[in-house]
Amino acid sequence: MIREASPVIPEDASSAREAAPMIRVQGLRKSFGRREVLKGVDLRIPRGRITTLVGPNASGKTTLIKTVLGLVRPDGGTVEVGGHVLNGDWRYRERIGYMAQDAPLPDNLTAAELFRMMGDLRRAKKDGRRGPPRERAEDPGPSTREPTSPDPVLLEAFGLAPELHKPLRTLSGGTRQKVNAVLALLFDPDLLILDEPTAGLDPLASGILKARILRERAAGKTVLITSHILPEVEELAEDVAFLLEGTVRFAGSVPDLLRKTGQERLERAVADLMRTDTGALLEGGDLPGPMEGGHPLGPDEPRRRRDPGASP
Amino acid sequence: MNTTLRIAGYEMKDVVRGKWLLFYGAFFLLLTEGLFRFGGEGSRVILSLVNLVLLLVPLVGVLFGTVYLYGAREFNELLLAQPVSRRQMFGGLYLGLSLPLAGALLAGVGIPFAIRGSLDGGDAAVLLVLLGCGVALTFIFVALAFLIALRITDRMRGLGGALLLWLAFAVLYDGAILVGVSLLAEYPLEKPLLLMVLLNPVDLARILLLLNLDVAALMGYTGASLQRFFGNATGLLVTGAALALWTVVPLLAGARLFVRKDF
Numbered sequence: 425m426i427r428e429a430s431p432v433i434p435e436d437a438s439s440a441r442e443a444a445p446m447i448r449v450q451g452l453r454k455s456f457g458r459r460e461v462l463k464g465v466d467l468r469i470p471r472g473r474i475t476t477l478v479g480p481n482a483s484g485k486t487t488l489i490k491t492v493l494g495l496v497r498p499d500g501g502t503v504e505v506g507g508h509v510l511n512g513d514w515r516y517r518e519r520i521g522y523m524a525q526d527a528p529l530p531d532n533l534t535a536a537e538l539f540r541m542m543g544d545l546r547r548a549k550k551d552g553r554r555g556p557p558r559e560r561a562e563d564p565g566p567s568t569r570e571p572t573s574p575d576p577v578l579l580e581a582f583g584l585a586p587e588l589h590k591p592l593r594t595l596s597g598g599t600r601q602k603v604n605a606v607l608a609l610l611f612d613p614d615l616l617i618l619d620e621p622t623a624g625l626d627p628l629a630s631g632i633l634k635a636r637i638l639r640e641r642a643a644g645k646t647v648l649i650t651s652h653i654l655p656e657v658e659e660l661a662e663d664v665a666f667l668l669e670g671t672v673r674f675a676g677s678v679p680d681l682l683r684k685t686g687q688e689r690l691e692r693a694v695a696d697l698m699r700t701d702t703g704a705l706l707e708g709g710d711l712p713g714p715m716e717g718g719h720p721l722g723p724d725e726p727r728r729r730r731d732p733g734a735s736p
Numbered sequence: 737m738n739t740t741l742r743i744a745g746y747e748m749k750d751v752v753r754g755k756w757l758l759f760y761g762a763f764f765l766l767l768t769e770g771l772f773r774f775g776g777e778g779s780r781v782i783l784s785l786v787n788l789v790l791l792l793v794p795l796v797g798v799l800f801g802t803v804y805l806y807g808a809r810e811f812n813e814l815l816l817a818q819p820v821s822r823r824q825m826f827g828g829l830y831l832g833l834s835l836p837l838a839g840a841l842l843a844g845v846g847i848p849f850a851i852r853g854s855l856d857g858g859d860a861a862v863l864l865v866l867l868g869c870g871v872a873l874t875f876i877f878v879a880l881a882f883l884i885a886l887r888i889t890d891r892m893r894g895l896g897g898a899l900l901l902w903l904a905f906a907v908l909y910d911g912a913i914l915v916g917v918s919l920l921a922e923y924p925l926e927k928p929l930l931l932m933v934l935l936n937p938v939d940l941a942r943i944l945l946l947l948n949l950d951v952a953a954l955m956g957y958t959g960a961s962l963q964r965f966f967g968n969a970t971g972l973l974v975t976g977a978a979l980a981l982w983t984v985v986p987l988l989a990g991a992r993l994f995v996r997k998d999f
Binding site for chain 1: 808
């Protein structure tokens with residue numbers, strides 16, 4: 425449970441809302457047993473931009489995302505999404521499209537049924553409970569299609585039509601990931617949270633998805649992406665938040681990061697940040713050679729070291 | 737409630753299409769049909785079914801329930817990232833599993849009886865009690881299974897816990913009661929025994945069934961006192977309430993865990 429609630433940005437003050445970040449995290453702490461995963465995270469994800477959340481494994485990325493989605497209850501600190509301080513209420517999630525890692529879909533349902541299920545869950549709300557968030561009324565949004573049917577353009581581009589009525593368990597990993605992507609984009613959400621969106625997608629599908637994400641961005645959506653493979657998201661990222669050992673070590677725009685580290689590529693720059701943090705960096709940012717030799721990720725997790733340069 | 741039912745509907749679809757539910761239903765169907773072919777008349781078939789239902793329904797309920805909740809963990813995360821409340825989600829998961837399980841039992845046992853049609857009044861009543869107990873045990877043990885799966889994160893330990901729970905309720909508890917009764921044979925035991933029975937849903941169901949089968953006379957003095965208790969309206973009310981409590985309490989405890997859980 426969230427203990428200290430910070431003052432809420434009034435939802436009707438639209439000028440203040442424009443300036444306010446989509447996600448504001450303050451002093452967020454979370455432990456699982458004795459393992460402290462988030463140690464006071466402060467972060468602002470600005471509206472209408474694409475932010476990439478990076479960091480080595482076990483740095484707290486997934487926990488942070490899950491906290492924003494309300495899946496994990498913080499031990500301390502506050503999380504605010506679109507001006508709503510998270511308190512166990514679920515309504516704010518109407519505006520979030522979430523693409524979970526590894527396409528966790530039910531075995532025996534078909535993609536068409538899954539889309540309908542997700543649609544039903546949202547429609548049930550609109551029939552029964554208090555209506556959709558107030559903001560909706562002011563802003564009809566760019567979408568004109570039925571809000572709960574999958575985007576035909578995306579289905580077509582992914583070539584999903586023949587797969588729609590097969591049990592999801594029989595689909596290949598890549599196809600499941602495509603279904604997963606369509607699912608996240610099903611409701612024209614204001615905030616897209618994509619956990620490793622391009623993992624398992626072939627280059628063609630990955631390109632289609634990235635183009636789609638850019639289109640969402642152009643339509644004013646806020647996008648939060650995590651990825652291990654930085655070259656994959658380099659063309660998308662506008663802002664970077666770098667998480668290490670449960671705290672945010674860098675948050676800012678990609679040009680800022682490149683300038684700060686003196687690198688030209690995002691991947692190098694992030695590798696650079698990791699080095700700085702573990703004290704292994706030579707001053708001035710003159711990095712010796714390629715990083716494929718494996719950079720230190722911290723003394724406590726030698727097993728989790730991974731190759732930072734999957735492919736250029 | 738609306739959302740709960742919608743979730744339950746889709747979960748049910750997922751469960752019904754899985755092969756395990758089919759096996760479960762088919763097993764009872766073949767068993768009942770087989771008993772009819774070899775054993776003959778209805779009352780004897782029911783008698784043979786009693787012990788199998790009392791053993792198998794809790795076992796399948798508790799195992800299926802834990803496996804199901806562990807297996808759907810990631811998808812449940814995805815569902816909880818949608819605008820649904822955790823309570824609705826929990827209710828949907830519970831109904832989505834327990835209803836198909838109960839349905840498979842009802843169909844498996846019920847169809848062979850329905851085909852043969854005529855049962856005399858007494859047998860029909862016993863069959864109803866049997867099916868009612870089976871359904872109640874399904875609801876109870878699925879609720880207990882959810883409680884275990886939410887309590888114990890590790891899959892293997894959870895399954896072990898589920899098996900132990902079944903063993904305790906379906907087998908060990910009776911043994912303990914028997915030992916206790918034989919050790920304390922000198923004392924008046926009706927009241928403590930009654931309480932002991934209420935504390936185990938499987939025993940509760942068994943006593944109900946045995947009393948309806950008119951073999952209570954074989955259970956001597958204790959049996960007579962049990963019959964006196966369970967036979968009258970108060971007893972029936974208490975039994976029904978005990979079975980309901982056995983469903984509701986684990987379910988509420990599970991919902992509480994589910995609401996507070998980190999996914």
